[in-house]
């Protein structure tokens with residue numbers, strides 16, 4: 001056992017706060033945890049502090065007051081519970097220190113986007129692989145982004161959508177038994193309804209040339225050293241008095257921003273690449289470049305939308321001539 005850890009800088013017997021969501025995905029979180037995940041973690045002599053979440057917001061409450069001596073928070077769930085953990089961290093009395101605690105997903109939800117992005121499309125739904133990541137995974141720095149609405153700041157980690165893409169899981173709750181197929185049902189319903197999205201979009205653009213974005217992605221992949229950064233030092237975690245960093249941009253000052261001129265069907269913004277198995281929404285996204293990828297689809301025709309969805313699993317929407325990206 002020693003040989004597997006030594007020389008890799010991996011700590012043995014990790015102390016884990018485990019949150020199991022009985023309600024996520026097709027509601028298999030508890031049996032999957034008990035039969036597969038827990039025995040592996042116990043065999044690796046991890047210390048387990050397990051909570052089965054009892055209601056919406058439970059994970060938020062736990063994260064908000066979490067003692068910060070755990071080596072990781074393990075979410076046996078989908079992305080919704082991870083969202084709660086991050087927002088609990090952002091309201092922790094030491095938010096920066098809280099965000100230093102790694103979050104390790106075990107995919108038992110519907111979309112499981114974070115697990116897909118960490119483990120890859122082949123193994124993103126593999127709970128055994130995800131459990132090994134809990135035991136031996138290295139720290140990885142990933143950007144999160146802030147969302148302000150009516151003066152309230154929320155942390156988001158994967159995507160934010162307006163219009164068509166926002167409605168994929170809204171109203172498909174009763175189709176949980178379908179797993180992630182329910183998002184496809186939501187999408188088809190949205191295409192049939194074809195409702196415009198009544199927003200004005202202004203963006204501070206870092207790059208809008210799709211080819212250049214691909215070049216940036218390739219350059220990043222060649223630079224292996226940036227793939228596994230060290231966790232931030234205590235000094236970094238304590239600057240700005242340990243609070244969340246203030247927002248750099250605001251809607252009141254949009255000087256130098258680009259305004260999208262056409263009526264919009266949907267806006268999809270996030271970090272990726274995957275938001276689900278069937279949808280690589282942000283194929284050129286980098287985990288820690290400090291940028292949010294934004295995709296805007298103008299109102300055109302249903303056939304345009306359907307043609308753009310053809311290679312969604314491979315990220316083809318990004319290349320659709322009507323889709324504006326930045």
Ligand SMILES: Nc1ncnc2c1ncn2[C@@H]1O[C@H](COP(=O)(O)OP(=O)(O)OP(=O)(O)O)[C@@H](O)[C@H]1O
Pocket residue numbers: 021022023024025026053054055056057058076077078079080081082084108109110111112113
């Ligand atoms: N005991 C519970 N009963 C009802 N809802 C719960 C319970 N515990 C947690 N929840 C809520 O379940 C919601 C969905 O959780 P989760 O993200 O794990 O699954 P999902 O929505 O199927 O997956 P994904 O977000 O990846 O699509 C979360 O918003 C969470 O607050």
